[in-house]
Amino acid sequence: MRKSSILRIMALALCVILSLGLLACGSSDNSAKTTASSGENANPSGESKDLLARIRERGTLVIGTEGNWSPWTYHDEKDNLVGLDIEIGTKLAEKIGVKPDFQETDWDAILAGVDSGRFDIACNGVGYTEARAEKYNFSTPYVYTHKVLVVSGDNEDIKKMEDLKGKTTANSPGSTYAEIAESYGATVTSASTLDQTIELLLEGRVDATVNAQVSIEDYLSQHPDANIKVVQVLEGDPVAFPMQKTDDAKSLVDEVNKILDEMRKDGSLKDISMKYFKLDLTKED
16 A cells, blocks of 8 residues: 555544544533533522521411411401401511411311421410420410419319319310310310300310410400309410421521511510400510
8 A cells, every 4th residue: 555545544544533532522511511500400599498488489478377266366247367366477477578378277287287387387376385395496475374264153163273183174175275184184175166165164064174364354355244253363374486396497487586576676566465455465474
């Protein structure tokens, strides 16, 4: 073979090698760009949004409440949802920058709804306890309430909590009031509302109820002839808003606490308490 032919073959082979190399490099660059692009689309910020950010993006604060426990959460004569918890819950949503979305349910489903994430927060006169604090993040207390032991007007057997041993009480299942009654030896009959509780008491189907003083006073103001009486007033309890006990919910807890602090300082929290309870229950003492 002539020398010129050999040189042409070598030149052609070199071109093929160089072309293959460039194609390989181009393929690698495109693959890298595709990978980077996919990663950016999947997680543009590199971080997941916390609960407060998701609430603001959604535009609503989902609030679990009963809607049948005056004066905390109930329907007025025009069937509007009102009450201390409704008014404060509305203020929380407004100050967060969203609309309140109140979802009514039975008491025993409220905390479960918070736990599952169905509700962002519960506004329903939930008493703070150490046991509950192990499972939920609580806001700072917004009011403090006293509990009372209530019996029918002609009952002379029960005068104090210790007298509940072997007796029956009416309360919402899973409530702090039910737990207290049981701790004194009472058997608790389930009652979904305060009206149902008093009805059971007046009919003689239960012996007593342990309940919120403000709720009983509100009931008596509307039913002054009701044949019931308070025989003991117990110590006050902090009432707070429960939220999920997760790391990403801490942002919501902090924001709620900030808003409650502002409402204490500007007097609006006291005004709401006076409106519904005729008392300033925002102070611990």
